[in-house]
Amino acid sequence: MSTPLLQLSQATVRFGGLTAVDALDLTLGQRELVGLIGPNGAGKTTAFNLITGLYAPASGSVAFAGRPLAGLSPHRIVAAGIARTFQNIRLFGSLSVLDHVRVAGNLHRAAAPWQALIRLRAFRESEAAVTRRAEELLALFNLERFRNTPARSLPYGEQRRLEIVRALATRPRLLLLDEPAAGLNPQEKIELVALIQRVHREFDLTILLVEHSMKVVMGVCQRIAVLDHGKKIAEGPPDAIRRDPAVIEAYLGPDHATALFHH
Amino acid sequence: MPPMPKAHLGFLLALVLGGVLSGLSDRIDPYHLDVLIGVGINIVLAVSLNLIAGHTGQFSLGHAGFMAIGAYATAAVTIFLGPHLIGDTAAPGGLAENTLFGSALLIGGLAAALAGLLVGIPSLRLRGDYLALVTLGFGEIIRVLLQNFEPLGGALGLNGIPAYTTVFWVVAAGAATVFTVGCLVRSNYGLGFLAVRDDEIAASAAGLDPARYKVVAFTVGAFFAGIAGGLFGHFKMTITPSGFDFSRSIEIVVMVILGGLGNTVGVILAAVLLTLLPEFLRPVAEYRLVLYSLLLIGLMLARPQGLFTFRTHRAVPRA
Ligand SMILES: Nc1ncnc2c1ncn2[C@@H]1O[C@H](COP(=O)(O)OP(=O)(O)OP(=O)(O)O)[C@@H](O)[C@H]1O
Ligand SMILES: [Mg+2]
Numbered sequence: 230m231s232t233p234l235l236q237l238s239q240a241t242v243r244f245g246g247l248t249a250v251d252a253l254d255l256t257l258g259q260r261e262l263v264g265l266i267g268p269n270g271a272g273k274t275t276a277f278n279l280i281t282g283l284y285a286p287a288s289g290s291v292a293f294a295g296r297p298l299a300g301l302s303p304h305r306i307v308a309a310g311i312a313r314t315f316q317n318i319r320l321f322g323s324l325s326v327l328d329h330v331r332v333a334g335n336l337h338r339a340a341a342p343w344q345a346l347i348r349l350r351a352f353r354e355s356e357a358a359v360t361r362r363a364e365e366l367l368a369l370f371n372l373e374r375f376r377n378t379p380a381r382s383l384p385y386g387e388q389r390r391l392e393i394v395r396a397l398a399t400r401p402r403l404l405l406l407d408e409p410a411a412g413l414n415p416q417e418k419i420e421l422v423a424l425i426q427r428v429h430r431e432f433d434l435t436i437l438l439v440e441h442s443m444k445v446v447m448g449v450c451q452r453i454a455v456l457d458h459g460k461k462i463a464e465g466p467p468d469a470i471r472r473d474p475a476v477i478e479a480y481l482g483p484d485h486a487t488a489l490f491h492h
Numbered sequence: 493m494p495p496m497p498k499a500h501l502g503f504l505l506a507l508v509l510g511g512v513l514s515g516l517s518d519r520i521d522p523y524h525l526d527v528l529i530g531v532g533i534n535i536v537l538a539v540s541l542n543l544i545a546g547h548t549g550q551f552s553l554g555h556a557g558f559m560a561i562g563a564y565a566t567a568a569v570t571i572f573l574g575p576h577l578i579g580d581t582a583a584p585g586g587l588a589e590n591t592l593f594g595s596a597l598l599i600g601g602l603a604a605a606l607a608g609l610l611v612g613i614p615s616l617r618l619r620g621d622y623l624a625l626v627t628l629g630f631g632e633i634i635r636v637l638l639q640n641f642e643p644l645g646g647a648l649g650l651n652g653i654p655a656y657t658t659v660f661w662v663v664a665a666g667a668a669t670v671f672t673v674g675c676l677v678r679s680n681y682g683l684g685f686l687a688v689r690d691d692e693i694a695a696s697a698a699g700l701d702p703a704r705y706k707v708v709a710f711t712v713g714a715f716f717a718g719i720a721g722g723l724f725g726h727f728k729m730t731i732t733p734s735g736f737d738f739s740r741s742i743e744i745v746v747m748v749i750l751g752g753l754g755n756t757v758g759v760i761l762a763a764v765l766l767t768l769l770p771e772f773l774r775p776v777a778e779y780r781l782v783l784y785s786l787l788l789i790g791l792m793l794a795r796p797q798g799l800f801t802f803r804t805h806r807a808v809p810r811a
Binding site for chain 1: 676678679682684695697
């Protein structure tokens, strides 16, 4: 078997006495689209924060494409090829939609910063290339009409989409989406499912998706891992997870099995 | 040949304007000339602090400290090295003198930039009020060190600094500051300053290194503050450590807040306004700080986005 793209081995994160992620083993292969689910407080976001370098593991390890990520700061992990979105959308309030995508293109900017003062042709071409690429991404995701809108004035659904586009502008190999459907209306959720599938297909990406909306998770994921109290309690294809008694119990207790997956 | 970028054109025009004003300076009322130079120096200070505090969001109360380092380093060069380098017979306002002054300003700027680098690094772990405290402490440390450093005059300061500062140098420095900060923050790279200010975690998720941006902002901002210090010393011909105290830093902060954090044009206007204001209020000059405080409080209540910031973005409520 080839090297997995992402490998968590016995990864553990503690906050004081609380073990938020408990000896988690998780492996993602190239181009997989995997769901990470679990009740509130299960440790999903903490797992994302661990992978992206915001938290260091108390024990265990995270490796990306065979390379350990220990000690790398968050921006270096992005440069290595892991991008993410946030559960509570984190945009740059004062930046326009286009500038969000431009600024994320800095990883792939050809000109050095000081060249901004000389503005030779190489600099102008480098700037134009970043802008062009940003515009292409906006067009691809139907955000071009908001090009000059400051992010904080953007409608909520578009804010969620912009966060995904900003992540894509770093040209990741692995994309982590933390509850991208949260707060969306049913129509927007349907569009989001299509968008995730398209991104997965067209950008040649591996995706790890945290989501409470079962419609979304069951609809797009090839495989699902379930966390509860920081521990992985199940992993498998959507159909198996749907019927897994441990999962059902973790979510709602034994009596509510059907309620969970039918709305 | 592509058309010259607007920024370069503006920069060149400013240099020409500075040259013309300098040439005419014999015919300008010396009082007006003094005010003009004071305005220019404050523009350099305010626009450079704006890079640190406005664009990058690092609330710094130590700008006068960088200015002091630049002032003393520049004056040390022209006073102690100048006579050896250009002799006593160099023509006043001639090429030798201006070359010496230009090099001295550069050294003053670099010395301040080094201090900016050294302050920027430990400040990385701090934000908000803690950062303000540390930078305030830095400014005071510089002042106390200078006060006790006898080779540079101690508490009495340095006297007999040659009067090298001309309108040309001030306009050139102002134009260079506005040009550099403007080109930086407009570039793709420079958008990172704004991103780091808005949300550091999101900035690192976009692949930017917030620490590096902050250190660059401190270093570049301090560089120009150092130049402003050099201009100031060779304008007043005497500098004392107490001239670069906490209240000087506050004056610059007020200009930046009054103009609108991150709003270069507004900050320039505020620097002009706040330099001229005391001139108009000469009779109450000793209440200047009180006036500043009142102004600041009134402004915070009336226009929290800054006096000269007119674009306001209304948030669209969640559907
Ligand atoms: N920075 C922190 N400091 C202390 N405790 C934390 C911190 N972050 C998370 N926790 C705790 O760790 C546990 C896991 O939280 P986490 O946010 O990872 O859950 P989650 O699965 O993402 O939940 P949700 O579905 O509500 O987003 C929770 O008990 C939470 O209170
Ligand atoms: Mg979460």
